[in-house]
Amino acid sequence: MKVLATYSIKGGVGKTTSAVNLAREAAISGSRVLVWDLDPQGAATFLFRIRPKVKGGTERLVSSKGDLLEHVRASDIPGVHVVPADFSLRHLDLHLDGRKRPTERLAALLGGVADRYDIALLDCPPSISLASESVFGAADALLVPVIPTTLSSRTLHQLSMFLATQDHPPALLPYFSMVDGRKRLHRDVMAELRAEWPALLVTQIPSASTIERMGPERAPVGVYAPSSLAAKTFGQLWAEIAARLRT
Amino acid sequence: MGVVSYTGETLPAQHLASALAGAGFVVGRPKLVERTLLDTFDGRLHAAGVRLEVRAGTGLQLIVSGGGPAEAHLVVDRLPSVAGDLPAGPLRARLAPHLDIRALRPTFGVAALQTEAVRRDDSGKAVVGVTLYEDLRVDAGREVSLTWVAEVVPFEGYVRPARQTADLLASLGLTGRDGDILDCLAADAGIDLRGFIDSPTVSLDAAEPAGGGFRRVLANLAGTIVANRQGTIDDIDSEFLHDLRIAVRRTRSILSHGKQVLPPDGRDHFRGEFRWLGAVTSPRRDLDVYLIEWPGYVEPLDPASAAALQPVVHHIAQRRADEHGVLVGHLQSARYDGMLSAWQAWIDDPGGASLAAKRSARPLGPLVVGRIGDAQDQLLLRGRSISPETPAEELHELRKDAKRLRYLLECFGGLLPAAARKPFVQRLKALQDNLGEHQDTEVHTAQLKAMSQELHGSPGVTADTMLAMGRLTEIFDRRRQAARDSFAERFGAYDTKQTARALADLIGAIR
Numbered sequence: 001m002k003v004l005a006t007y008s009i010k011g012g013v014g015k016t017t018s019a020v021n022l023a024r025e026a027a028i029s030g031s032r033v034l035v036w037d038l039d040p041q042g043a044a045t046f047l048f049r050i051r052p053k054v055k056g057g058t059e060r061l062v063s064s065k066g067d068l069l070e071h072v073r074a075s076d077i078p079g080v081h082v083v084p085a086d087f088s089l090r091h092l093d094l095h096l097d098g099r100k101r102p103t104e105r106l107a108a109l110l111g112g113v114a115d116r117y118d119i120a121l122l123d124c125p126p127s128i129s130l131a132s133e134s135v136f137g138a139a140d141a142l143l144v145p146v147i148p149t150t151l152s153s154r155t156l157h158q159l160s161m162f163l164a165t166q167d168h169p170p171a172l173l174p175y176f177s178m179v180d181g182r183k184r185l186h187r188d189v190m191a192e193l194r195a196e197w198p199a200l201l202v203t204q205i206p207s208a209s210t211i212e213r214m215g216p217e218r219a220p221v222g223v224y225a226p227s228s229l230a231a232k233t234f235g236q237l238w239a240e241i242a243a244r245l246r247t
Numbered sequence: 248m249g250v251v252s253y254t255g256e257t258l259p260a261q262h263l264a265s266a267l268a269g270a271g272f273v274v275g276r277p278k279l280v281e282r283t284l285l286d287t288f289d290g291r292l293h294a295a296g297v298r299l300e301v302r303a304g305t306g307l308q309l310i311v312s313g314g315g316p317a318e319a320h321l322v323v324d325r326l327p328s329v330a331g332d333l334p335a336g337p338l339r340a341r342l343a344p345h346l347d348i349r350a351l352r353p354t355f356g357v358a359a360l361q362t363e364a365v366r367r368d369d370s371g372k373a374v375v376g377v378t379l380y381e382d383l384r385v386d387a388g389r390e391v392s393l394t395w396v397a398e399v400v401p402f403e404g405y406v407r408p409a410r411q412t413a414d415l416l417a418s419l420g421l422t423g424r425d426g427d428i429l430d431c432l433a434a435d436a437g438i439d440l441r442g443f444i445d446s447p448t449v450s451l452d453a454a455e456p457a458g459g460g461f462r463r464v465l466a467n468l469a470g471t472i473v474a475n476r477q478g479t480i481d482d483i484d485s486e487f488l489h490d491l492r493i494a495v496r497r498t499r500s501i502l503s504h505g506k507q508v509l510p511p512d513g514r515d516h517f518r519g520e521f522r523w524l525g526a527v528t529s530p531r532r533d534l535d536v537y538l539i540e541w542p543g544y545v546e547p548l549d550p551a552s553a554a555a556l557q558p559v560v561h562h563i564a565q566r567r568a569d570e571h572g573v574l575v576g577h578l579q580s581a582r583y584d585g586m587l588s589a590w591q592a593w594i595d596d597p598g599g600a601s602l603a604a605k606r607s608a609r610p611l612g613p614l615v616v617g618r619i620g621d622a623q624d625q626l627l628l629r630g631r632s633i634s635p636e637t638p639a640e641e642l643h644e645l646r647k648d649a650k651r652l653r654y655l656l657e658c659f660g661g662l663l664p665a666a667a668r669k670p671f672v673q674r675l676k677a678l679q680d681n682l683g684e685h686q687d688t689e690v691h692t693a694q695l696k697a698m699s700q701e702l703h704g705s706p707g708v709t710a711d712t713m714l715a716m717g718r719l720t721e722i723f724d725r726r727r728q729a730a731r732d733s734f735a736e737r738f739g740a741y742d743t744k745q746t747a748r749a750l751a752d753l754i755g756a757i758r
Contacts, residue, residue: 030309030321030338049372069316073404076373078320081403116315118337218371242336 001114002245003107004121005139005170009155011126014145014177016043017211018237019123022143024220025238027079031118034072035082036110038092038135039125042085048075049218050084057088061109062096068109069116077220081117092131103130107138128162136163139170143241145177145205148189156197173244175237176204201244203237206230251423252431253397253416262419263397264364267377270415272364280304283356283386284429285326287349288478288487290442295345300429301326304361311338316403327351329484348539350484354440355433356386366408375408376400377416380428389436396428397421443474445490447497447654451661453757457508457614458597458607464501464658466594468494473587480575485535488574492532495525500654504618508607510597517593520586527577534567537691544691547722548715555711556719562702612757615659622652623750630678630738635731639689642734646682649675656753667756671749674741681730681737688727695720 006015006022016039023033037044042052050073054061061071071083096105110120124135136142144159146152156174163169174197180186194200205211210221210230217224222231264274281303286292292299297313307326311319319338327333328350330343359380365373378398385391399416401409413423424431433440449467451460471494478487499521502514541560545553577583626648633641653675656668699716702708 027320028322030311030319030334030336032315032317032319032337034317049368049370051368051370071404072316074316074402079317081317113315117317118319118341246335 001110001117002119002141003110003139004119004141004143004241005124005135006121006145007124007132007135007139007142007159008126008144008146008152009128009159010147010152013126013147013152014205015039015126016047016123017214018143018145018177018205018234019044019121020047020214021220021222021231021234022238022241023075023080023119023121024077024222025235026119026121026242027077028222029238029242031079032116033080033119033121034068034113034117035075035080035121035123036068037083037085037123038089038131039085039123040087040089040092041125042087042089044123045082045084047214047218047220048073048077048080048082048084050075050082052084052086054084054086054088057086058092059088062092062105066109068113072113077223089125093129096130096134103133103137106131106134110138128159133166136166136170137168141171141173141241141245144172144174146174146193146200147178148176148186148193150189153189153193156193171244172199173201173241174199175201178207179204180207201237201240203233203240205233205237249425250401250427251399251413252426252428253399253421253423254393254395254431255421263379263416266415266419267364270366270412272366272377274364275362277360277362277381278304279358280361281356281358282429284354284433284440285351286354286440286442287346287351288443288475288483289349289445289490290354290440291345291347291349292342293441297342297345299342299351309333309338311341348484349486352483353386354442355429355436355438357428357432358384358386359428366412374402374405375412376402377412378428383432385432385436389438391432391435393432393435396431398427399423445471445474447471447494447657448660451611451659453610453612453615453662455611456608457611460611460615460659461501461505461508461607462594462597465498466591468498468501468658469587469591469594472498476578480578482571485532485539488528488532488535492525492528495521495528496650497654497658499525500651501658503651504622504655508609508614513593513597517586517590520590524577524583524586528574531567531570531574533690533694534563534570536687537563537694538567544719544722548718551711552715552718555709555715558702558705558707558709558712559698559716561707562698562705611659612662615655615662616754616757619652619655619659619750619754622648622655626652627742630742633734633738635735639685639731642682642731643686646679646686649679649682653679662757663753664756667753671746671753674746674749678737678741681734685727685730685734688723688730692720692723692727695723 006019008015019035023035026033035044035048045052054071060066068083072081073084075082106122113120122135122139124132142159144156146156160172163172176190179190190204206229208228208230210225210228213224214221221228221234225231267274283301283303285299285301297311300310300312302308302310307323309321309323309327319341321334321338329348330339330346333339333342357380360382362379362381364377364379366375368374376399378400380396380398381394383391383393383395397416399409399412416423447464447468449463451463472491475487475491475494478484479491499518502509502518502521505514538560545556548556626645629641629645629648633645653672656663656672660668695716699713703713
């Protein structure tokens with residue numbers, strides 16, 4: 001099982017949008033996918049139409065008795081299962097801090113389902129914290145959406161510098177998100193960052209009203225607009241990520 | 248909680264639909280679907296607890312289940328025949344180790360009119376499904392008595408809605424059974440989804456008359472030959488011929504060991520016939536092995552040399568196609584049909600003189616113990632006589648000795664507890680691996696040299712091709728020499744007190 005995390009220090013960059021759409025793309029490519037919503041806002045949980053409830057709360061889940069399988073819900077996308085978020089996740093740092101080797105706990109929980117899924121996709125909250133370090137300890141790769149603006153590129157630098165301090169950092173797979181090709185600033189920042197970050201994925205997710213409809217539709221784009229450019233772009237993004245995972 | 252199927256004599260269709268609608272289900276429109284299970288001839292996926300299904304409706308969709316709550320789904324343009332036909336990714340990675348080189352084939356399928364009903368919660372999330380199948384038509388030339396099946400499809404994490412639906416159907420007087428429509432109809436049609444069980448081992452008793460025991464072993468092997476013939480002719484995959492040939496070799500070996508209990512006239516006749524069958528199946532098998540092993544053969548070569556050998560691969564493939572045609576002629580010949588029919592009749596009733604009949608009444612156990620002991624003595628005697636200067640033919644004879652012993656242990660495995668068999672077979676197998684590597688590389692070296700002569704000057708065969716063949720010959724020769732050099736050590740590891748003790752434990756288990 002490969003563990004991927006949609007992650008950014010900055011909020012509102014398209015992490016959840018990516019997680020939900022990439023989960024569907026991975027599933028239609030033949031993977032068994034487990035999405036773990038780690039954001040107490042529970043946006044991914046909402047988009048999959050699943051009730052935001054973790055039985056026993058986060059404290060029980062990260063305890064030694066915790067078992068991810070107890071909390072798995074089938075989504076309406078064949079091949080995609082979800083461990084939902086609930087509001088108790090806001091105390092994830094606190095509960096991890098009370099454990100021995102807190103940065104290894106998420107990896108241990110995912111180890112319990114490693115033979116049952118091919119891909120685990122962790123949708124992370126926008127922060128850099130103990131929970132983030134636990135994500136870094138569990139993930140094979142971080143999928144980092146970057147809006148082509150100065151502030152977003154700055155947070156990519158911050159993340160890169162932080163990962164450099166880790167013993168076994170996950171691979172960093174940044175990609176442009178919410179791109180508006182009509183904006184000169186976006187074009188300039190993308191050109192600059194592509195020169196600086198050769199590892200940036202080629203696929204870039206557009207800023208599109210089709211994607212914004214995910215909220216009212218409560219489904220991945222490919223479900224309600226399968227022929228849209230946005231749906232095809234998420235397919236290309238997954239193909240690119242899958243190819244990177246194979247190398 | 249898995250899928251549960253409900254069936255009955257008459258479908259309470261309206262009753263069911265109104266009951267489901269009353270329970271909050273939204274009932275869809277009927278559509279034609281086909282659901283088919285795929286597996287290898289010998290049921291490798293079934294044995295591994297993996298299920299591969301193809302659903303045809305608006306497109307072809309592969310669904311892999313087993314080993315966890317989530318199914319894997321993949322839309323394909325055409326049915327995969329072998330693992331390599333699947334796109335690279337987790338689904339292929341999951342199936343390939345089980346399939347190896349075996350081909351996928353439909354094992355059981357159903358076409359039906361399908362109506363799906365789904366119940367959703369307040370958020371519009373599907374929490375349980377009921378799928379009704381009517382107008383059932385099964386393939387494989389089978390008939391089923393069922394006329395409809397309703398599946399309750401639970402969703403992971405939504406146990407209560409599934410239970411409520413099961414209660415609802417029970418209240419309609421329906422009874423369910425675990426499994427989906429394919430499980431249900433396969434059981435109804437009497438189809439065994441385990442596939443063909445290719446095992447030389449049959450149930451035996453040490454005290455039973457030896458003649459009967461030998462004949463049951465031979466009948467089982469005859470069944471394997473018969474079962475693999477059509478797949479060999481149709482060239483579904485190379486394992487059909489491989490398994491047919493192994494059964495022939497085992498048959499010849501058991502006939503040889505049955506000298507004391509089988510009537511000599513028939514025995515000698517059929518030994519000759521199976522020698523013929525073994526011989527006519529060899530040329531295609533040798534070329535199969537070449538093609539299967541080719542990627543491993545050329546791996547040590549640089550990419551340019553490997554590419555230069557393409558005309559050789561093409562030549563082998565062409566020769567293999569030619570030899571397959573010849574083989575099909577033999578397997579469809581009157582000689583083959585007559586021989587197999589006569590063989591099966593002879594196994595049922597070998598007749599024979601009173602002396603042979605008297606001998607065949609001896610208890611099986613002591614006879615097999617004696618044959619195992621003799622085979623081991625023969626193996627040790629020849630092995631101890633082999634020095635670095637001994638001609639290669641003696642190693643080939645030793646390989647045959649080892650096979651004779653191995654076949655005895657496999658075919659009469661019904662007398663031997665698996666726990667006692669394993670330690671000895673592991674030791675024997677280590678020796679066989681060495682002898683096999685030596686002989687295979689020697690044969691391939693000779694074949695490659697012969698092919699160099701055949702291909703010299705042929706269109707498309709360049710100097711680079713000939714040079715690459717030379718390099719490949721050198722690789723084979725080095726491997727052959729390495730196997731020969733390590734023989735003494737391997738045989739020394741076999742010819743030990745521990746092996747003798749393992750064999751004594753094995754034989755003791757029979758007594």
